[in-house]
Every structure is written in structure tokens, then in C-alpha cells.
Amino acid sequence: MFLVGLTGGIASGKSAVSSMLRELGCPIIDADVVARKVVEQHTPAYSRIVYHFGPEILLENGEIDRQKLGQLIFADEEKRKLLNSITHPEIHKAMLKEILLYFLRGYRYVVLDVPLLFETRRLTKFLNHTVVVYCDPATQLLRLMQRDGLTQEQAEQRVAAQMPLNEKRGLANHVVENSGSREDTHRQVLRLHTRLEDSMDFLLVRVIAIAATTSLGGILLYATKILLS
Numbered sequence: 001m002f003l004v005g006l007t008g009g010i011a012s013g014k015s016a017v018s019s020m021l022r023e024l025g026c027p028i029i030d031a032d033v034v035a036r037k038v039v040e041q042h043t044p045a046y047s048r049i050v051y052h053f054g055p056e057i058l059l060e061n062g063e064i065d066r067q068k069l070g071q072l073i074f075a076d077e078e079k080r081k082l083l084n085s086i087t088h089p090e091i092h093k094a095m096l097k098e099i100l101l102y103f104l105r106g107y108r109y110v111v112l113d114v115p116l117l118f119e120t121r122r123l124t125k126f127l128n129h130t131v132v133v134y135c136d137p138a139t140q141l142l143r144l145m146q147r148d149g150l151t152q153e154q155a156e157q158r159v160a161a162q163m164p165l166n167e168k169r170g171l172a173n174h175v176v177e178n179s180g181s182r183e184d185t186h187r188q189v190l191r192l193h194t195r196l197e198d199s200m201d202f203l204l205v206r207v208i209a210i211a212a213t214t215s216l217g218g219i220l221l222y223a224t225k226i227l228l229s
Helices: 014-023 031-037 044-053 066-074 077-104 137-148 152-160 165-171 182-198 201-214 217-228
Strands: 002-007 028-030 109-113 129-134 174-177
Touching: 002 014, 014 028, 014 109, 014 129, 014 182, 028 031, 028 077, 031 077, 031 109, 044 066, 044 077, 066 077, 077 109, 129 165, 137 152, 174 182
Parallel strands: 002 109, 002 129, 028 109, 129 174
Antiparallel strands: none
């Protein structure tokens, strides 16, 4: 199988595109969902977070108060690095387990929905395709203000805290332009889905896996020559 990275910016419409791909039958691994799971009670990451940040970041039911923790690390870079050092390895481990499960079930590719795909760059070297959901700055601001009830100044501050969408667009293999109607976005997603379904990238990956398992380097060399001819 091969891996596809999906990313975007705040209020750019990444979640909508992810939902469209899921409806088309694409296997999706959502990094945000995984991130919430790895800090649930009784997990190693939960214990380490409570140890380092104290019980004051917990809700009455014992769960981590994500809003309070977010406020705590927003103003302190060292604490932010500490939190990342606790959660990121656990997130990557959990995502790898899900990828392996999809591989064993015979899927040809998996879409990794990762908000900070290009900011961290930890996963990009493993991806065959990268997709950015883009919308123009004016549309992004308007959507953010309407969605979260923010003033223009507040919305601009949140957008400015992220890597610019124009920069992300320049790093991606595929761009879904989401400034227009939902129907237009859906048509682009359908085209993207067709390209992924028609891709033969998974064949080379499977040949490499077979060769590594059986130690038959000749098979790998022969198959590579066929694929590249």
C-alpha cells in the first residue's frame, strides 16, 4: 500500500474534504482523533502529562482539560515542546498500528489526515502523495469568523499563527481548491479519488515488501525494471 497525506489550514475545509473521501470508501486515519485517544485516562501519555503539568489540568471526571492545557502551552514554548515530546511518539505509534491493519486488510492506500503535516515534516518522507485543501485568504477569514464567532482581528491572529496556505500549496502534489461551492469541491475530490484509485504506486511497495520478506532481491530488481519501463 501507499500513503497519502491530507492537510490544510484553519477553516480551509480539510475536514469536509476528508469526509468526502471517506464517503467514497477511502480509509482515513485522522491524526486529531488519534491524538485524543492516546491521552485518554490510564494511557502512558496521560500519566506523563499529569506528572509534568499537574492535576490542575484535569476535569472533574479525571479527563484532561484540553482547553486549559492548550492555554498553558500556548504561552510557553518549553512546555509546548515537552507536551509534544510526550504525545507525538504515541500518536505516531498508534497511526502506524492503524496503517498496518489497513495493509493486512488489503487496502491499496491510506489517507492520513494531519493538520500540521508540513509544519512537523515527520511524516512527509513516507508519503507518496500530499494533498492540500486551499481557499483564498478572504474566504478563510470569513468562514473562521462565522464558524467560531470571532472578530476579524481574532480570526487574523489565528490564521497568522499557522503556516500560510499559499506556502502549503507549493509543497503539495495535489491541491483541492475550496474557495467556491461544495459541488465544485466535490468534483475535485472525485477527480483526486480517481487518480488515487488508478495509481500503481502500491504495486512497487508490495513488491518491496515481498522481496524483503523472502530475501529474493532478484524479484525486486525484475519488478522494478518492469514498473519503470
